[in-house]
Amino acid sequence: MHDVQPTPPAPPRDIVRGLASALLLLLLGGLTVAACKREESEQTPPRKGETETPPPRSIASQTILSDELLWSLGPEVRARVVAVSPLVDDPRYSTIVDRWPSAIPRLPGSSEALLALDPDLVIIASFTSAETRAFLEAQGVKTLYLDGFNGFDDLWRHTRAVAAEVGATDAGERLIRAQEAELAALAETIGDGPKTPAVAWSDGLVAGSGTTFDGIALYAGLTNLAGERGVEGHAALSVEELVAWDPPIIVISCEPPRCAEAEQELAARPGIAATQAARKGGVIGIPGASLASTGAGMIEAAGLLGEEQKRRALSGS
């Protein structure tokens, strides 16, 4: 004789379906609420008439862009900064080297070190590790998340977000107006003449459309050839492809004071030496901190590029 194990009655299909639907709805609802909350906490400044929370007393910055913005927003904001990013003093990436007092710690993104400073606000970016962000949020630390670093529109969006979050909205607007004025002055010096195609190429990577070079080229009187050729974002481009494009201008990233050396080295490279850029002095080195900047350095890069073109045109090279 075999023992027959009693089997539990199978749940009716309707109940199973109902439970599944309810779970799905709950999941979707949760995700929607989370997404809305995230959006609100990210970059929406308080509306007029709403009760404004007091500005943060201690701010930790984890991106070079926010280091730059906090510095530019004036002494009152600077006084509340308790940490900046570790690259702020590196001349290859930062345009505000040695401006922040050495007493302000340069934090390399360690969650523990950040938490020890007890900041009211931590400014992080899309490249900050997801774990660090989740940890900070779990500890109740307010975070401002910056995402998208592709040109002047993004710069001004981030400027407004940071300024609003630290209670310096007017200073942020003044900063933006000053930058717009600088760009307008640049545009005036360039005029409406034909624009020269240029390629920003460094370490085998080219800046295509949707990168900061779009804006830099525009205000320097150039066009982004890689963007016109359908390259999006930063992409690998072989030397052979670059030579086949035969651009009149090749913009490279360099480290002062060795920019002239870097230009000569590239212009003499096999293959590249045959391009218009190499033959007619169109290889232009721009300091990496400006060319790779997602902040005010972009204006500097456009200005330098414009000036360099004029200088070379005058000297006949």
Add this chain to the structure above:
Amino acid sequence: MMARAGTTPPSPNAPQGRGKLLPLAFALWLGVLALALLVGPGELGLGDVLTILGSHLGISDASSPAIADAIVWNLRLPRALLATLVGAALGAAGALTQGIFRNPLAEPGILGISSGAALFAVLGFAFGVDAFGPWATAGLAAGGAVAVLLLLLAFIGARVDVATLLLSGVAIAALTSAITTLILALAAQRWDLGLRVLQWMMGSFEGRSWSHLGIAAPLVSGGLALSLWIRRDLDVLFLGADTARSLGVDLRRLHLLAVAAIGLLVGSATALTGIIGFVGLIVPHLARRLIGPSHRSLLPLSAILGGALLLLVDTGTRAVSGIVIPPGVVTSLLGAPAFLWILWRQRIRVP
């Protein structure tokens, strides 16, 4: 690990038809070379390519546009020849490694030479030595390969033991890889360093020119010559270490010369193009199946097939995608399954 590479020792009577394999392999390589010169941007036809080659070789007086000339003569041809040379070096080094270990799973990378070269190159990137010129990285990588080689020789000492050599190589590879990772971790904030190291470690022929070829040619030729010099002793070693010793083979000398040849071949290849894995595994295995285990034919065939394979991989990646796909990635994608297949076959043979 010490199982025999082939099922049979080298036979003095090579099967019929195998003598034609070397010219056939050479013809195959020539076909791939022609393809390599035609594939790429610039819309250059066969006539354009032949005109450019002819004008440089003094056969024709016709001139070509400067850009087309630069693309074919200064970029595609040296790149194709370098890919051939590196492939030949890795293929021959693989045959040599498998011969010395008498194991078809042995691969030059197992000695840690590639990892040593990579470590020194990464140190150069981290400390900005690469800024001194394009040769700095190549020089450092070669230095790393030589350092690992010397370390291996020191480990071997007076007593030649293949197992010790193999395990020393594995340990050195692990050590150098760990130090490389440590350097990257310490410089985690420098995204450009990470990018450079990654690009270099994946292996590439991008931007290589005649000057790179000028460095590679004598080193690889030296390594190949050394390999061919010890071919007879390698064949005898196939019969077993004791038999080889009884037949008068100086095993210590043989191992030292083999290690020197492998170091020269892999070190120069890694120094100039970065790490390209698994060519030294796939190619000798294929060559051995085609021509048999005698190193007299196996080494040249492995070199030619290695050159053709790497050139084909490089040409293929250039042809199918506008994105620069490192050949090292493709060879690893091909090589890893091949490695597992060989391993699986060995498990069947050896209960």
